[in-house]
Structures are given as structure tokens and as C-alpha cells.
Amino acid sequence: MAAQTDDNGPAIPAAIESAWGLRDRPPKGPRPGMSVPAIVDAAVRVADADGLAAVSMSRVAKELGAATMALYRYVGSKDELLMLMVDTGYGPSPGPPPPGADWRSGLTRWAWAEHDALRQRSWLLHVPISGPPITPQQLGWMEDGLRCLDGTTLAESEKMSVLLLITGYVRNEATLTSQIAEGSQAAGVEPSEMMPAYGRLVARLIDPARFPALQRVLAAGVLNQDDDPDDEFTFGLDRILDGIDALIRRRTA
Amino acid sequence: MAAQTDDNGPAIPAAIESAWGLRDRPPKGPRPGMSVPAIVDAAVRVADADGLAAVSMSRVAKELGAATMALYRYVGSKDELLMLMVDTGYGPSPGPPPPGADWRSGLTRWAWAEHDALRQRSWLLHVPISGPPITPQQLGWMEDGLRCLDGTTLAESEKMSVLLLITGYVRNEATLTSQIAEGSQAAGVEPSEMMPAYGRLVARLIDPARFPALQRVLAAGVLNQDDDPDDEFTFGLDRILDGIDALIRRRTA
DNA sequence: GCTGTTATGCGTAGACCATACGCAGAACTA
DNA sequence: TAGTTCTGCGTATGGTCTACGCATAACAGC
Numbered sequence: 001m002a003a004q005t006d007d008n009g010p011a012i013p014a015a016i017e018s019a020w021g022l023r024d025r026p027p028k029g030p031r032p033g034m035s036v037p038a039i040v041d042a043a044v045r046v047a048d049a050d051g052l053a054a055v056s057m058s059r060v061a062k063e064l065g066a067a068t069m070a071l072y073r074y075v076g077s078k079d080e081l082l083m084l085m086v087d088t089g090y091g092p093s094p095g096p097p098p099p100g101a102d103w104r105s106g107l108t109r110w111a112w113a114e115h116d117a118l119r120q121r122s123w124l125l126h127v128p129i130s131g132p133p134i135t136p137q138q139l140g141w142m143e144d145g146l147r148c149l150d151g152t153t154l155a156e157s158e159k160m161s162v163l164l165l166i167t168g169y170v171r172n173e174a175t176l177t178s179q180i181a182e183g184s185q186a187a188g189v190e191p192s193e194m195m196p197a198y199g200r201l202v203a204r205l206i207d208p209a210r211f212p213a214l215q216r217v218l219a220a221g222v223l224n225q226d227d228d229p230d231d232e233f234t235f236g237l238d239r240i241l242d243g244i245d246a247l248i249r250r251r252t253a
Numbered sequence: 254m255a256a257q258t259d260d261n262g263p264a265i266p267a268a269i270e271s272a273w274g275l276r277d278r279p280p281k282g283p284r285p286g287m288s289v290p291a292i293v294d295a296a297v298r299v300a301d302a303d304g305l306a307a308v309s310m311s312r313v314a315k316e317l318g319a320a321t322m323a324l325y326r327y328v329g330s331k332d333e334l335l336m337l338m339v340d341t342g343y344g345p346s347p348g349p350p351p352p353g354a355d356w357r358s359g360l361t362r363w364a365w366a367e368h369d370a371l372r373q374r375s376w377l378l379h380v381p382i383s384g385p386p387i388t389p390q391q392l393g394w395m396e397d398g399l400r401c402l403d404g405t406t407l408a409e410s411e412k413m414s415v416l417l418l419i420t421g422y423v424r425n426e427a428t429l430t431s432q433i434a435e436g437s438q439a440a441g442v443e444p445s446e447m448m449p450a451y452g453r454l455v456a457r458l459i460d461p462a463r464f465p466a467l468q469r470v471l472a473a474g475v476l477n478q479d480d481d482p483d484d485e486f487t488f489g490l491d492r493i494l495d496g497i498d499a500l501i502r503r504r505t506a
Numbered sequence: 507g508c509t510g511t512t513a514t515g516c517g518t519a520g521a522c523c524a525t526a527c528g529c530a531g532a533a534c535t536a
Numbered sequence: 537t538a539g540t541t542c543t544g545c546g547t548a549t550g551g552t553c554t555a556c557g558c559a560t561a562a563c564a565g566c
Contacts, residue, residue: 012454020458029513030561056552067516069554078553128379131436132429132451139459139467146466156473157480158488164429165422165489172421176385183384198385201265205273206392213399214392220409227410235411236418243496282542283532309523320545322525331524 015080019087019135034066036074040084047085052123055085082127087135089121090114093144103248104241106148107162111170111237114141118174122182125175153251162244169240177229192226199223268333272340272388287319289327293337300338305376308338335380340388342374343367346397356501357494359401360415364423364490367394371427375435378428406504415497422493430482445479452476 017023018036025032042063046055057078058068075081094113097106118124133139145163154162184191199218208215217223270276271289278285295316299308310331311321328334347366350359371377386392398416407415437447452471461468470476 012457016454016458026513026563028511028563030515030563032514034515057554058552069516069518070514072554073514073516126381129428129432131432134451134454134458136458139455139464143464143467146470150466156470157475160470160475161485161488162492164425165492168422168425168429169418172425175382176417176421179382179384198387201269201387202392204265205269205387205389211392211396213403214396217399217409217413222410222413232414235414239415239418239496239500240493241496242499243492243494246495246499247492279534279542281534281540283534283544285543287544310525311523322545322547323543325525326543326545 013080014076015083016134018075018080019084032073034064034070034074036084039064039071039074040081040088043081043085044088047089047123048121052126055082057081079130083130083135086124086127086129087137089124090117090137090141092137093140096144096147101148103148103152104245107145107166107241107244108237110141110145110148111166114167114170115174115233118170118178122174122178125171125178152248154248158247158251165240165244166237169236173229173233173236177232195226196224266333267329268336269387271328271333272337285326287317287323287327289337292317292324292327293334293341296334296338297341300342300376301374305379308335310334332383336383336388339377339380339382340390342377343370343390343394345390346393349397349400354401356401356405357498360398360419360494360497361490363394363398363401364419367420367423368427368486371423371431375427375431378424378431405501407501411500411504418493418497419490422489426482426486426489430485448479449477 012022014023023036039060043055043060046059046063057071060081061068061071071081075084094110097109101109133142142163145166146159149159149162152159180194181191184194187194189197199222202214202223203218206214265275267276276289292313296308296313299312299316310324313334314321314324324334328337347363350362354362386395395416398419399412402412402415405412433447434444437444440447442450452475455467455476456471459467
């Protein structure tokens with residue numbers, strides 16, 4: 001439905017038009033009492049306060065002092081609202097790499113910026129993403145990431161793959177640490193006790209004869225200490241950057 | 254609630270006891286008409302056929318010819334059922350690496366096994382995972398992954414980080430390709446036309462002056478060709494393995 | 507200034523969803 | 537046979553998203 005075609009090619013989904021500010025208000029009819037950005041901000045406020053699960057259309061409407069169904073004049077569906085929330089939630093991209101920076105320090109900065117955004121707004125991880133990035137800020141992040149690789153000899157398609165690799169890693173790492181935080185909160189346990197408790201549980205369940213390697217990990221106390229999540233993040237990121245480094249050297253040589 | 258403690262330490266969540274087969278049937282009362290595995294199998298069948306969104310308690314009950322509320326005698330909540338579904342859905346782990354295999358070929362096989370499992374059951378990606386792996390098959394995968402690194406000089410904690418890195422990558426890559434598939438199906442477009450359509454949309458939205466690097470990617474036709482997803486997967490995996498290789502060499506030297 | 511058009515705000519209602527609770531009856535123990 | 541305990545499941549509650557339609561407000565053109 002709504003697959004109408006105009007002079008400029010296939011139709012752009014309403015949510016995307018909203019995000020890019022391409023929607024022109026029709027000259028007739030009453031003044032709108034709300035605006036898409038106001039609704040998105042309210043939804044983000046709810047998510048910040050009570051998590052993504054608390055974001056229902058009625059809750060957002062209540063936040064604005066409006067009726068539930070009034071929102072549907074501005075966003076086509078809840079999924080559309082979620083998409084706009086993500087664009088707002090990530091915030092502006094970290095900007096192009098400082099002049100003179102090499103690709104590695106540039107991408108490190110880029111990865112940490114996403115890391116920080118996801119740490120601040122862990123609900124972003126719970127939004128079911130339904131496609132490649134298309135909103136303005138998302139593409140801004142992409143642009144800044146690509147610029148980090150500007151001086152390298154990588155092919156354009158390889159640059160893209162590299163960014164995908166890193167952003168995937170950042171999301172993944174953020175998901176894991178946020179799960180620990182949420183799990184500990186749900187169970188009423190200290191976050192620092194979460195991993196040890198997990199270790200004890202695994203130790204109780206597994207038969208050492210069938211899980212010897214796992215048993216060795218447990219015996220080494222890997223799960224007992226709660227190491228700094230930032231160190232864990234750095235470790236993985238450095239591995240990936242090492243791998244990219246190997247590729248770049250090969251392409252250069 | 255239900256935080257009772259017995260002789261063997263803190264209580265094990267009911268779902269985990271189910272998964273490990275630790276629940277002994279009480280001697281009194283009527284014979285159960287169903288079983289946890291039967292329910293989980295039915296739920297998996299529904300997810301395979303109509304996706305995770307179709308998995309509701311009533312739908313699963315209908316699949317079994319039972320009443321909705323009857324299921325709650327076997328699983329404590331829908332989340333519990335989902336957890337058991339994941340354990341079943343992944344299937345058995347690929348087994349330990351063939352004797353004599355080096356770590357790299359072992360982990361490649363391991364990564365591809367998860368890749369294949371996720372490709373076959375893309376609904377696994379939509380299950381909101383809520384903690385570290387604790388079910389039998391999940392820990393089996395972990396065990397097999399660890400064994401691939403048995404001969405290396407890595408610390409136990411590093412082995413764990415390496416597995417986390419790889420499994421995260423596999424999930425991420427699978428998520429992206431499944432999104433393309435689902436998106437094209439939802440839009441009624443050929444999957445091979447998905448990326449070009451995306452490229453055209455981006456091209457129409459962005460201002461080349463503000464997104465020069467992105468513009469260059471588009472001009473290079475990166476998004477126009479639909480390259481083999483398996484090649485894309487191999488590319489990222491090789492980057493990560495290169496990074497791990499660098500670490501192992503450093504540790505060995 | 508009047509009229510027709512169009513858009514907004516939003517009330518109502520429908521179709522789902524998970525699940526708390528309680529009761530009838532089955533299967534066991536003593 | 538009596539008592540206990542567990543199963544199956546009907547009912548009901550409170551939540552979700554959103555399709556539909558109506559009253560009203562604001563503009564365009566005459």
C-alpha cells in the first residue's frame with residue numbers, strides 16, 4: 001500500500017521523510033498541536049526514564065498531555081516512532097577525525113563514541129532494527145567512519161565492510177554488558193556479583209568429564225573476577241583493528 | 254520471589270532445571286498430559302513456520318490441541334519458553350575440532366556452524382537474549398569453541414574473549430543478512446534488488462557536499478552489486494581471525 | 507463574507523496479548 | 537476409603553496497537 005510513484009522516483013517512507021524534514025505542511029486544515037520532534041523527544045524521555053518496554057503509544061501520549069490516537073496523525077506506526085527514536089537517541093555523530101590522525105586512532109575514537117552512546121542509552125540496543133541505516137544522524141555516523149579510512153588503500157567496499165565489522169562489535173559488546181546490568185538489577189544482586197554467580201551456576205550444572213575445557217575456564221577463575229568492562233571492550237576492539245591492520249598492510253605492500 | 258535456598262546453594266530457575274532435565278515428577282496427582290520438550294518442539298515448529306512473532310501461548314497451545322493455560326503448568330512464563338526454544342533451535346554443537354586441526358580452521362568451522370544454524374532458523378536472532386548462555390546445548394557450543402583454542406598459548410580469559418568476539422560477529426552478520434531477506438519479503442521486492450534500492454534511496458537523500466565519503470562509496474557502486482553474503486561473511490571472519498592470530502603470535506614469541 | 511475542502515484531535519471499539527486465580531477432578535499414599 | 541496433591545483449563549484482568557469515523561478548525565476561492 002501507499003506505493004505511489006511521483007516524478008522523483010519511488011515513494012519515500014513517511015518516517016524517513018520526517019527524519020529528513022522533507023514533509024511540508026499542507027496549507028489547509030487546523031494548525032497541528034504537536035510536532036514529530038516533540039513526540040520523538042517525549043518517547044525518548046520515557047525510554048530514558050523507564051526503558052524501552054515502557055514506551056507505548058498511550059504512555060507517550062500521556063507524557064505530552066495528548067490522547068493516544070492523536071499521535072497517529074504524526075507517525076504512521078509505532079515502528080516508525082521507534083525508528084525516529086533511534087535517530088535521536090544516538091545523537092550527532094562524533095565528527096570527522098582530527099586532521100593528521102591515522103585511521104586506527106580515528107576508528108578507535110569512532111568506536112568509543114558509539115560505545116558511549118549505547119552505554120548512556122542502553123534501550124537503543126532493544127530496538128529491533130529493521131534495515132540498513134537511512135536516517136540523517138545514522139548516515140552521519142557512517143560518513144565520519146568512512147572518513148577515518150580516507151587515507152588508506154582499501155577499496156570502498158572494504159571500507160564499508162570494516163565499518164560494519166566495528167559497529168557490530170560495539171553493539172555486541174554493549175549488549176553483553178547491558179545484559180549483566182539489567183540482569184543484576186532484575187535479580188536484585190550487586191552487578192559485581194553477577195559474573196561470579198553465573199560461574200557458580202555453571203560449575204554446578206556441568207559434568208567436568210563432558211565439559212573439560214569449560215571446566216578449565218572455571219577453574220582459572222575467569223568468571224569469578226569482575227574485570228573492567230572497558231578493558232574487555234578494548235581487548236576485542238584491538239583484535240579487530242589488528243585484523244584490519246593486517247589487511248591494510250597487505251593491500252599497501 | 255521463589256528465591257528459596259536448599260542444601261545445594263541458591264535456587265536454580267525453573268527453565269534451567271527443565272533444560273538440564275533436573276525436574277523430577279512428583280509421585281502424586283494426575284499424569285501430565287504434555288511435556289516440556291513437546292511444548293518447546295511445538296513452539297519451535299510455529300517459529301519455523303510463521304516466525305517468532307507468531308509464537309504466542311495460545312498459538313502454541315493450539316498446535317498441541319491443548320488449552321492456553323495448560324502450558325503454564327510446564328513453563329513458568331513465555332520468557333522461559335523462549336529460552337528453551339533457543340536451546341532447541343540452535344541444535345547440538347558442531348562437536349570438537351577434528352584431531353590435528355589448527356585453531357584457525359577449528360574456529361572457522363565453529364563459526365560457520367553457528368552461521369548455518371542462524372541462517373536456518375533466523376527467528377533465533379529475534380529472541381531477546383537475557384543473559385549469558387546457561388542451557389546444555391549452548392554450553393556445548395562454548396565447550397567446542399574452547400577446545401579449538403586448546404593448543405594455543407592464550408590465557409583462559411583470552412580464549413573466552415575470543416569466542417565472544419567470534420560469536421558476536423556471527424550473530425551480527427546473520428542479523429544483517431536476515432534483515433535484508435525479511436525487508437525484501439515485506440516490501441515484495443526481489444532480495445537481489447534490496448541493496449540497489451537502498452543505494453538509490455541514500456543517493457537521493459544525502460547532500461554530496463555534507464557526505465563526501467558516503468558519496469564516494471555510492472559512486473563506486475558498492476551498494477549496487479549484490480555480492481554473495483557468504484563472501485561478506487568470510488571477509489569479516491578472516492579479519493577477526495587475523496587479529497587473533499596476531500595476538501597468538503605475540504603471546505608465543 | 508460565505509462555502510467547500512481538507513486536516514486535525516480524538517473517542518470508540520476490535521483484536522490481540524500474557525497471565526493471576528480458582529475450581530473440578532484424577533491419581534496417588536496411607 | 538479418605539486425604540492429599542497435582543493437572544487441566546475456564547474466566548477474567550489489564551495491557552498492547554491501531555482501524556475507523558465524527559466533530560471541528562483553518563484555509564482557498566468566489
